[in-house]
Amino acid sequence: MFLYYLIALVIIALDQLTKWIVVTQMELGQSIPVIEGFLSWTSHRNQGAAWGILQGQMWFFYIITAVVIVFVIYYMQQYGKESKLAGIALALILAGAIGNFIDRLFRKEVVDFADTIIFGYDFPIFNVADSSLVIGVGLVMIATIIDERKKKGSMKS
Numbered sequence: 001m002f003l004y005y006l007i008a009l010v011i012i013a014l015d016q017l018t019k020w021i022v023v024t025q026m027e028l029g030q031s032i033p034v035i036e037g038f039l040s041w042t043s044h045r046n047q048g049a050a051w052g053i054l055q056g057q058m059w060f061f062y063i064i065t066a067v068v069i070v071f072v073i074y075y076m077q078q079y080g081k082e083s084k085l086a087g088i089a090l091a092l093i094l095a096g097a098i099g100n101f102i103d104r105l106f107r108k109e110v111v112d113f114a115d116t117i118i119f120g121y122d123f124p125i126f127n128v129a130d131s132s133l134v135i136g137v138g139l140v141m142i143a144t145i146i147d148e149r150k151k152k153g154s155m156k157s
Contacts, residue, residue: 002082004091011095016102019111023150031115042115044125049110060103065101069094080141086143092136099129 025125026032026043033040048057072094103110112125 001077001080001087002125004076004087004094007088008095008098010130011083011132012099012102015095015099015132018128019103022111022113025108026113038117040115041113042125044115045107045109046112048124049111060110061104062101065097065104065135068097070102072097079118083143083147085139085146089136089139089143092132092139096129096131096133096136099132101128101130 022041022043026041028045031040031042048113069156072090076084076094080090100110110127110129112127112130114127114131115125117121
């Protein structure tokens with residue numbers, strides 16, 4: 001279990017460090033190309049959720065995030081013992097939820113900076129916490145598929 005919390009702590013620290021750099025070193029709206037035509041660091045703020053939905057609904061986010069954190073910790077305690085992949089996936093989700101929660105709590109907005117263009121589509125600007133959430137959810141799906149296949153395999157025996 002310790003490993004999962006350590007992973008979450010490292011990602012939260014990385015998330016907050018990158019956001020601090022953006023807030024202290026860049027003007028709002030400033031963009032610095034990293035890989036021309038693909039990735040820029042762009043100082044952006046978001047008072048909503050993904051793709052800017054639910055702008056300004058901070059109390060909603062406080063409540064939902066608190067509930068998510070409790071459930072993720074519970075499931076990490078339950079399934080992290082059985083599956084390292086599930087434990088890591090839940091640690092990533094926990095880190096992402098807490099990273100953006102810290103922003104909402106102390107800044108009243110989320111700091112975003114990773115601005116990508118993928119196959120001509122200008123993807124919404126995101127941060128380390130967002131990436132952690134997305135990767136965590138993807139890994140939960142993979143862990144679930146693996147677990148279901150294991151169950152089916154043991155039922156045939």
